[in-house]
Amino acid sequence: MNTKVLFLVACLSTSFLGFSQRGVRIGYVDMEYILENVEEYREASEQLNAKAAKWKQEIELKQSTIEQMKKDLMAEKVLLTDELIAEREEEIQILEKEMLDYQQDRFGPQGDLVLQKQLLIQPIQDQVFNEVQKIGANKRYDFIFDKSADVVMLYSEKRHDISDLVLREIARTRKVSKSNKDKKLKNRLEEFQAEEAEADQEISEALQERQQKAADAKDTKKKAAEEKRAEALRLREERKKAYEERRKKLLEEREAKRKAKLEERKKDQEKEKDSTNQ
Template sequence: MKKIILIILTIILPLGAFSQRGLNIGYIDMDYILENIPEYQEASNQLDNRVQDWKNEIDTKRREISEIQTQLENERTLLTKELLEEREDDITYLQDQLTEYQQKRFGPGGDYILQKRQLIKPIQDQVFNAVQEIADRRNFDFIFDRTSDIGMIYAKSNYDMSDQVVRIITRAANREEIESRQDRIDLEQAENRTVAQDSVIQAREQASQNAKTERELYIEERRRKRDSTRAAKKAEFEERRAQILEDRERRRDSINAAREAEARIKDTIN
């Protein structure tokens, strides 16, 4: 833990040399805090009692299996092969059940781990909120937990170099992909920009992309309405055309029927 803090301080102390004040660093002792919170102690005692009950159950089951094994050894010579195998299978089953119970209570993801986590999480949340309040009020740059493997539990956001690390990795990948002089110039310009400038450019690009998307949606909606109008007009035209053809066909049939009737009359007169 001390080595981790020393490494971090070795990295960040030069940054503080350029500021008007030195770094303000603090630490907490989580074990001490938990020992002095009555709610945690009460809940911890309840969990300890529960754990003891689980251990007693395991010891009872283990003694029962041991007694059955002893009885089997004493009666081994009196049992047939079938009965012996049956008793041994029973013991194996009880041992498997005991192992399963132990895993359920104390294995990875078991009841003890889950309840311990549930017990300590509310306290940790209170501690982190208190640390945040103290850091803001007293202007701390970093706060560590000297009893934790994690170490740092608070740091001012202006010391966060995550974006810069991502940019460097991205630049390295981009350098391997450049193919032309213009690509190299564009890359150098991008590398000389700060994170804030990148954010502004990204915001502009996003706004441009949003405007492009809105325009595409507008054009698509206009095209859809135009196609819908054309389809409606085409359907109306086809309906009118069909009606005209139907009327024309009806008139033709009427004329033909009249002619046939006239011809029949003439034939009758003659």
């Protein structure tokens, strides 16, 4: 990659000398961005990804079957003859080889996934190349680069991006969707807003829970205070009642003693009177 960059810098430096009088027009295209917006490619890519997921599941199932066979063999090994053990091990090896071959056929460098991706991309890449040639000639560009290629672009001005221009030309023959960049930004904004709403909801629920706990604690405290007050009033009434009863009893006792003294004094007076009369 460094060699490519140095070669590119050398070419540009040489070319700039030739174009120094009129200025150099440079543009670039973002192939990934273009592919994302070609609906034909995106739909086919989604179908291919679904196929790849199915292939992966099949490989995982094969792997699981082999692992189970190995476990079964280990568990039954003491009960089997050497001949049967060898047969089972050979069967496992065959299945392992079949699984690895299948994995290579599907996901290897020359596998179905790579080849089908290339088949999807190649026609669009060819069309992009043709459109870039036309745009370059008509708009008098000196250089047009592919941003997603091996050439490292350390910085690029948006005004040099002609990807949307290429998409408009492609749209003459293929169905092209609206820019996914705005959709992604909108989706990210919606996700952020949803996350914020969820966070607000959690905070609100936590606040409500805290407020409810505080209200419950307040009610409990108030109820305890009321119960304590009621108990104090009850005890006061009981003490008051006991005091009244003791006071009443004391008064009754005093009254009884007073009457007894009066009665005794009366009897003494009567005795004195009788003795005087005699």
